[in-house]
Amino acid sequence: MSLTERARELDATDPLADRRTLFDLDDSVVYLDGNSLGAPPRSVAERMEEVVRHQWGRRLIRSWGEGWWTAPERVGDRIAPLVGAAPGQVVVGDSTSANLFKALVAAMRLASGRDEIVVDAATFPTDGYIATSVARLTGAVIRPAPLDSLGLNENTAVVLANQVDYRTGRAYDVGAITAQAHDAGALMLWDLCHSAGALPVDLDAHGVDLAVGCTYKFLNGGPGSPAFLYVPTRLQASFDQPLAGWNGHSEPFAMSQEFEPSSGIARGRCGTPDILSLLALDAALDVWDGVTIAEVRAKSLALTGFFLDCVDELVGSRVSVVTPRDSSRGSQVSLACDGAREVMDQLIAREVIGDFRPPNVLRFGFAPLYGRYADALRAAQTLAQVLG
Numbered sequence: 395m396s397l398t399e400r401a402r403e404l405d406a407t408d409p410l411a412d413r414r415t416l417f418d419l420d421d422s423v424v425y426l427d428g429n430s431l432g433a434p435p436r437s438v439a440e441r442m443e444e445v446v447r448h449q450w451g452r453r454l455i456r457s458w459g460e461g462w463w464t465a466p467e468r469v470g471d472r473i474a475p476l477v478g479a480a481p482g483q484v485v486v487g488d489s490t491s492a493n494l495f496k497a498l499v500a501a502m503r504l505a506s507g508r509d510e511i512v513v514d515a516a517t518f519p520t521d522g523y524i525a526t527s528v529a530r531l532t533g534a535v536i537r538p539a540p541l542d543s544l545g546l547n548e549n550t551a552v553v554l555a556n557q558v559d560y561r562t563g564r565a566y567d568v569g570a571i572t573a574q575a576h577d578a579g580a581l582m583l584w585d586l587c588h589s590a591g592a593l594p595v596d597l598d599a600h601g602v603d604l605a606v607g608c609t610y611k612f613l614n615g616g617p618g619s620p621a622f623l624y625v626p627t628r629l630q631a632s633f634d635q636p637l638a639g640w641n642g643h644s645e646p647f648a649m650s651q652e653f654e655p656s657s658g659i660a661r662g663r664c665g666t667p668d669i670l671s672l673l674a675l676d677a678a679l680d681v682w683d684g685v686t687i688a689e690v691r692a693k694s695l696a697l698t699g700f701f702l703d704c705v706d707e708l709v710g711s712r713v714s715v716v717t718p719r720d721s722s723r724g725s726q727v728s729l730a731c732d733g734a735r736e737v738m739d740q741l742i743a744r745e746v747i748g749d750f751r752p753p754n755v756l757r758f759g760f761a762p763l764y765g766r767y768a769d770a771l772r773a774a775q776t777l778a779q780v781l782g
């Protein structure tokens with residue numbers, strides 16, 4: 395069967411094909427950058443109209459008591475099943491970077507006597523920057539380590555790792571790495587930016603200690619939508635985060651001069667939530683109603699696998715495949731080639747949108763809720779043309 399016939403058949407039999415209609419997408423564009431900025435669900439514009447005109451415009455400040463104040467926990471509970479967390483353990487707000495800071499300082503405060511922070515050597519840079527700053531503040535030492543050989547010891551306080559490597563697309567085993575950290579007596583903190591909404595995480599099942607992630611990639615919350623923080627129930631009483639703002643207080647409106655942290659996941663909050671972005675995310679999460687993460691994972695593997703077949707047949711040795719060919723990959727395919735930045739510029743000029751990451755990587759992200767097999771084929775065909 396030709397690639398064209400395969401793409402047609404795979405799209406025709408795709409159990410998630412109808413989800414694409416929930417998104418406002420231009421069908422003439424092949425959008426393969428949902429691992430950086432997800433596409434807009436149609437429900438968002440409609441909901442924002444209601445939020446601005448009615449909730450803000452008519453209800454005015456009364457809206458804080460009509461759902462705004464508790465939105466960080468309520469929206470967190472909508473993300474929770476997607477990352478394998480029971481309710482009451484995920485709060486939404488601030489950026490991933492800010493939540494990393496909260497979680498890392500809290501981890502250092504929990505890990506008495508230990509002073510080594512081990513950071514995924516290939517991490518997305520912000521994680522390393524924040525960890526370095528936390529080390530300066532707490533007197534800890536940073537040690538970058540590859541996730542394949544962490545070399546943990548009796549001094550390791552916390553391990554910070556990305557479930558999916560943003561550059562290579564490789565996916566790591568959350569259960570196995572968390573178990574290694576625990577065997578060494580360390581805490582495990584996961585950055586889920588490239589996995590939330592794309593593959594199973596199973597935070598509770600793996601006994602993960604802390605996790606953060608953004609919502610503007612596979613969760614389609616919109617540019618700059620607030621991030622999430624996971625603290626399991628068993629650690630909440632001892633989770634002592636450094637950004638002790640009034641929103642994390644047990645009685646914010648008592649206006650007390652003493653800080654008394656809230657008893658549950660709300661202690662992960664800091665200041666006033668970004669309500670417009672938070673409620674845009676809330677609306678965006680409607681696209682997950684009736685979909686399981688297992689179905690999403692199955693399509694993600696099939697889509698990325700089909701793209702790899704197309705690249706092998708149409709592009710061949712003009713690129714090298716960086717992403718693992720086995721199932722240890724996230725929902726992206728990374729290809730390396732000379733002049734990758736210019737190659738990506740030319741792909742984008744031909745309406746095939748992926749992105750470039752230094753030094754020589756072309757990234758193609760496949761969002762299973764709206765990605766089509768025909769898009770994978772067109773991307774590989776266009777890449778073959780651009781490479782001449």
Ligand SMILES: Cc1ncc(COP(=O)(O)O)c(C=O)c1O
Pocket residue numbers: 489490491492518520521556560585587588608621
């Ligand atoms: C793995 C990872 N962590 C953190 C970030 C940054 O998060 P934020 O800009 O929300 O702080 C990104 C992407 O920007 C990322 O890919």
Ligand SMILES: Nc1c(O)cccc1C(=O)C[C@H](N)C(=O)O
Pocket residue numbers: 429430431518560587618
């Ligand atoms: N957060 C981003 C932004 O504000 C502008 C442009 C890109 C981003 C990204 O999310 C980049 C992404 N984390 C990456 O994996 O490279």
